[in-house]
Amino acid sequence: MFNARRLILAHFWIAIAAFLGALILGEWQMIVRSPLHAWVDNPEHYYRSLTAHGSAMGYVFPTLIAMGFGYAISVSALKRNLLGLRWAWVALALVVVGALAAMITVGLGRASVLYTFYPPLVGHAFYYLGIVLVVVGSWVWVVLLSLNLRAWRKEHPGVKVPLAMFANVAGAYLWAWTAVGAALEILLQILPVAFGWKTTIDAGLARVLFSWTLHAIVYFWLMPAYIAYYTIVPRAIGGRLYSDTMARFSFALFLVFAMPIGVHHLFADPMVGSGIKVMHTIFTGMVAVPTFLTVFTICASVELAARMRGGRGIIGWLGALPWKNPAMLAVAFSFVMLGLGGAGGLINMSYQLDSTVHNTQWITGHFHLIFAGAIVIMYFVIAYDLWPQLTGRALQSLSLMRLQLWLWFLGMMILTLPWHLSGLLGMPRRMAYFDYTHVATSPYAWTVIVSVLGGAMVLISGVLFVAILAKGHRTERVGVEPYRFSVALHEHATAPRALNGFAVWIALMVALTLVNYGFPIWQLSRIESTSVPAIYVGGDQ
Amino acid sequence: MSRIGVWGVLATLALVLLGGFLGFVWLPQSQDPSLSPFAAWCSALGVPRTWLASASIRPEVPTSEVLLTHELLGVQDDSDRGHGATLALRCSMCHGPTGISYADSPNLAGQYAAVIYKQLHDYRSGARSSPIMTPMARTLSDLEMRQLSAYYAGLSKPAGSTLIGNAPAIIRWGAPMRNVAPCGSCHGDIDHTMASPWLKGEPQNYLRAQLMAFASGARTNDINGQMRAMVQGMTPAEIEAAARYYAGDAK
Amino acid sequence: MTDHASRSPDAEAIASQFELGWGVLVGVIIALLLGMIVFTAVHWSSMPPSRVEVVEASTLHRTGEFVQDNLGTAVDATGRIVVRMLAAQYAFRPSCVVVPEGVPVTFRATSSDVVHGFQILGTNVNSMVVPGYVSTFEMTLHGVGERAMPCHEFCGVGHASMWARVRVLPWSKFQALSRAKRRTSCV
Numbered sequence: 018m019f020n021a022r023r024l025i026l027a028h029f030w031i032a033i034a035a036f037l038g039a040l041i042l043g044e045w046q047m048i049v050r051s052p053l054h055a056w057v058d059n060p061e062h063y064y065r066s067l068t069a070h071g072s073a074m075g076y077v078f079p080t081l082i083a084m085g086f087g088y089a090i091s092v093s094a095l096k097r098n099l100l101g102l103r104w105a106w107v108a109l110a111l112v113v114v115g116a117l118a119a120m121i122t123v124g125l126g127r128a129s130v131l132y133t134f135y136p137p138l139v140g141h142a143f144y145y146l147g148i149v150l151v152v153v154g155s156w157v158w159v160v161l162l163s164l165n166l167r168a169w170r171k172e173h174p175g176v177k178v179p180l181a182m183f184a185n186v187a188g189a190y191l192w193a194w195t196a197v198g199a200a201l202e203i204l205l206q207i208l209p210v211a212f213g214w215k216t217t218i219d220a221g222l223a224r225v226l227f228s229w230t231l232h233a234i235v236y237f238w239l240m241p242a243y244i245a246y247y248t249i250v251p252r253a254i255g256g257r258l259y260s261d262t263m264a265r266f267s268f269a270l271f272l273v274f275a276m277p278i279g280v281h282h283l284f285a286d287p288m289v290g291s292g293i294k295v296m297h298t299i300f301t302g303m304v305a306v307p308t309f310l311t312v313f314t315i316c317a318s319v320e321l322a323a324r325m326r327g328g329r330g331i332i333g334w335l336g337a338l339p340w341k342n343p344a345m346l347a348v349a350f351s352f353v354m355l356g357l358g359g360a361g362g363l364i365n366m367s368y369q370l371d372s373t374v375h376n377t378q379w380i381t382g383h384f385h386l387i388f389a390g391a392i393v394i395m396y397f398v399i400a401y402d403l404w405p406q407l408t409g410r411a412l413q414s415l416s417l418m419r420l421q422l423w424l425w426f427l428g429m430m431i432l433t434l435p436w437h438l439s440g441l442l443g444m445p446r447r448m449a450y451f452d453y454t455h456v457a458t459s460p461y462a463w464t465v466i467v468s469v470l471g472g473a474m475v476l477i478s479g480v481l482f483v484a485i486l487a488k489g490h491r492t493e494r495v496g497v498e499p500y501r502f503s504v505a506l507h508e509h510a511t512a513p514r515a516l517n518g519f520a521v522w523i524a525l526m527v528a529l530t531l532v533n534y535g536f537p538i539w540q541l542s543r544i545e546s547t548s549v550p551a552i553y554v555g556g557d558q
Numbered sequence: 559m560s561r562i563g564v565w566g567v568l569a570t571l572a573l574v575l576l577g578g579f580l581g582f583v584w585l586p587q588s589q590d591p592s593l594s595p596f597a598a599w600c601s602a603l604g605v606p607r608t609w610l611a612s613a614s615i616r617p618e619v620p621t622s623e624v625l626l627t628h629e630l631l632g633v634q635d636d637s638d639r640g641h642g643a644t645l646a647l648r649c650s651m652c653h654g655p656t657g658i659s660y661a662d663s664p665n666l667a668g669q670y671a672a673v674i675y676k677q678l679h680d681y682r683s684g685a686r687s688s689p690i691m692t693p694m695a696r697t698l699s700d701l702e703m704r705q706l707s708a709y710y711a712g713l714s715k716p717a718g719s720t721l722i723g724n725a726p727a728i729i730r731w732g733a734p735m736r737n738v739a740p741c742g743s744c745h746g747d748i749d750h751t752m753a754s755p756w757l758k759g760e761p762q763n764y765l766r767a768q769l770m771a772f773a774s775g776a777r778t779n780d781i782n783g784q785m786r787a788m789v790q791g792m793t794p795a796e797i798e799a800a801a802r803y804y805a806g807d808a809k
Numbered sequence: 810m811t812d813h814a815s816r817s818p819d820a821e822a823i824a825s826q827f828e829l830g831w832g833v834l835v836g837v838i839i840a841l842l843l844g845m846i847v848f849t850a851v852h853w854s855s856m857p858p859s860r861v862e863v864v865e866a867s868t869l870h871r872t873g874e875f876v877q878d879n880l881g882t883a884v885d886a887t888g889r890i891v892v893r894m895l896a897a898q899y900a901f902r903p904s905c906v907v908v909p910e911g912v913p914v915t916f917r918a919t920s921s922d923v924v925h926g927f928q929i930l931g932t933n934v935n936s937m938v939v940p941g942y943v944s945t946f947e948m949t950l951h952g953v954g955e956r957a958m959p960c961h962e963f964c965g966v967g968h969a970s971m972w973a974r975v976r977v978l979p980w981s982k983f984q985a986l987s988r989a990k991r992r993t994s995c996v
Contacts, residue, residue, distance in 0.1 A: 743898070
């Protein structure tokens with residue numbers, strides 16, 4: 018890993034620490050709002066936990082994984098030391114300080130506003146400042162990746178950018194632009210109120226600004242997983258990537274369409290016009306395209322690997338796959354969850370169907386299935402794949418890794434599928450307790466109990482994951498070969514210019530942002546009468 | 559720009575035009591054919607317009623005139639508290655010289671300033687009526703009400719713990735399926751909302767009487783009928799339990 | 810797979826052909842989904858209301874459409890049935906809403922403090938309620954009986970106990986009620 022080995026390890030371990038803590042909180046939440054437990058003593062504790070869990074899992078954990086993996090890709094794909102290593106450590110420090118500031122503030126009960134903020138509810142300023150620091154740290158990462166790619170390009174003019182780095186930087190640019198929405202909300206609206214310089218806030222404008230970030234942030238989380246699909250899995254299972262060009266095209270499409278579609282989170286909101294909602298629906302349909310393309314390319318690549326191993330028949334080749342390989346297991350599990358979660362996403366995208374599930378537990382089940390399920394299971398694969406490079410030691414416990422992945426998959430399915438059902442039955446979100454004896458809510462009871470069991474499996478799997486990685490620091494040292502990414506079936510020395518650079522895609526992304534968000538934001542910021550008094554939480558006011 | 563780039567731009571443009579036509583022309587007109595194209599376009603964009611708001615309606619039942627904002631009381635200092643202390647001499651007969659009453663009048667010591675101000679204002683405007691308080695409030699100017707509020711807010715609260723551990727269910731969890739929120743979510747054990755009074759240590763008879771007044775609709779100065787909505791969902795046993803809990807050691 | 814095969818232009822052309830075919834299929838699927846959305850929007854008038862209305866949240870109790878006396882179910886001069894609701898920490902007013910069965914009902918709701926939301930369980934009524942804005946939509950409810958209407962957006966520590974009720978009455982019963990009083994509810 019050239020000069021970045023310790024840097025990357027630090028990112029992963031801090032990410033995993035946040036992950037484990039949030040996982041424990043998650044299962045506690047699940048238990049305490051289920052029929053298996055008495056109503057939580059103080060509802061504020063539940064919302065405190067919810068804020069911590071969401072902030073850690075949404076802002077800290079995936080950001081650190083993306084950053085660490087991003088540095089690993091930069092040095093391994095470009096085959097050079099990381100430029101700006103000291104700045105990378107500064108960025109990590111910003112993220113850690115920010116995360117601690119936020120978590121301690123939440124832990125003290127001063128900012129139980131949930132990770133989606135939801136003004137006019139306003140918590141203590143240190144929570145928001147903490148999030149800002151995390152985002153600033155990630156922006157430093159974006160700049161570093163960009164600079165490293167530029168330096169490499171200067172030394173290799175006209176050469177095709179390695180796919181992993183192309184996707185890596187595309188994801189970084191996407192994140193940089195998408196974070197602007199929440200940054201505007203926090204810096205211009207929330208922090209002035211949290212500090213007491215202003216006492217009113219426009220909730221409608223805040224929700225629109227947050228929706229700018231809210232959808233594409235999940236694509237920021239998804240990027241490492243998709244990069245793993247394309248550049249790790251085919252190599253790990255002994256195959257080839259079906260198409261390098263299609264892969265680049267998919268990432269370019271993500272860069273364009275992932276961000277300007279956030280208003281589909283606001284279908285039921287009164288402050289956005291219906292025409293804007295239709296525009297966002299159309300483009301949300303477009304963002305499904307790169308996922309569909311990915312499914313094809315990866316399935317084809319997997320079939321390729323099977324046939325290279327002697328697989329025969331229309332589906333008989335499945336048996337020839339290296340199922341003992343954790344990467345193979347993980348990608349299969351991930352695709353099952355991606356299929357189910359993606360279908361759920363298509364349902365959410367339609368205004369009519371969304372009306373039946375908006376703000377019910379269907380939504381919570383959906384994003385746990387797709388993020389905690391399909392994506393995080395690939396984070397495990399990334400960690401397992403990089404670990405020998407990072408530690409200089411072999412990761413030995415293949416069977417334990419398989420067990421861990423099985424537990425995660427089965428746990429996730431058992432956790433989230435009944436969760437979807439409870440949402441269809443109407444169970445509302447974010448309630449600290451339910452009266453399960455009432456005729457309206459008693460149908461939910463069994464779904465919640467089953468989800469608790471799934472959550473327990475998930476928690477055990479998470480602990481196993483940590484144990485496997487920890488053990489990986491203590492096995493015997495081995496010589497490791499330089500890290501390799503997957504090779505395409507038809508390798509070309511050059512790529513089309515549009516798929517070797519980002520200018521046109523970034524231009525489209527910004528232009529679409531203007532078209533899709535420009536008027537609502539401009540108009541909402543002009544209206545004075547919609548600013549309402551802030552409601553401060555967690556302190557005597 | 560390469561061919562892929564050109565196609566990408568053209569395709570995006572085509573989608574924008576398609577979305578524009580669907581969202582701003584076809585769908586709005588099919589929903590409301592009486593709209594002119596320009597009006598349909600503006601409406602779909604989200605330009606605010608009024609509809610069904612009808613003429614402004616004044617409430618039939620007297621309600622509070624107070625506007626609850628963070629600027630309600632302005633800046634208050636020691637001179638305000640000093641003047642308030644002088645004004646409070648005439649209140650001490652019922653509310654006690656230290657703001658802790660001997661009878662069933664509410665204790666004012668340590669009460670939030672916004673609460674005291676609002677109740678005085680409501681007595682004066684007629685939103686809340688009492689044969690004793692109404693004439694007293696009518697003698698006060700707005701500045702004097704603020705000064706009284708500042709004075710009482712600065713006094714020490716009556717004793718009482720804030721532990722939620724031994725509070726009855728209605729305080730901790732409310733009655734969810736009857737639309738009754740936990741008392742503690744507004745009145746301090748769990749969280750506090752603006753202009754919700756601090757209830758700990760208030761006389762039990764006073765608390766019960768006020769809750770019954772909300773329940774019957776006799777008291778109407780709660781903003782937006784908030785307390786009336788709450789109490790109308792409570793059972794008599796819950797009303798009694800709440801009054802007893804907040805009265806605590808005080809009689 | 811031999812290098813010979815991967816170098817052969819035919820193999821790459823075939824691979825690209827499959828990809829293109831898949832791309833077309835994806836395009837068709839997405840067009841179909843979007844088409845269904847547009848169709849139901851036009852044919853069943855099931856789309857977001859295209860009005861944005863603003864209202865002053867701090868003075869709701871003093872003047873305007875959402876004063877206490879004006880909340881509840883009303884039949885206006887044109888015969889339109891309008892339900893006006895106010896959401897606040899932590900109750901809906903009226904906490905029991907009366908609606909007639911099988912007839913279009915116009916819902917109008919706003920909040921006096923933070924963001925709330927509500928869903929009438931067993932129906933497609935599902936809306937956010939944002940302070941400063943009026944949420945309005947039309948819905949026809951089927952099936953006589955009582956339904957729960959929880960607040961489904963986090964609105965503070967009391968959110969878990971914000972459950973209102975909706976009573977769907979047969980048209981005749983509703984008519985009798987609404988003739989007796991200007992604004993009806995089942996509180």
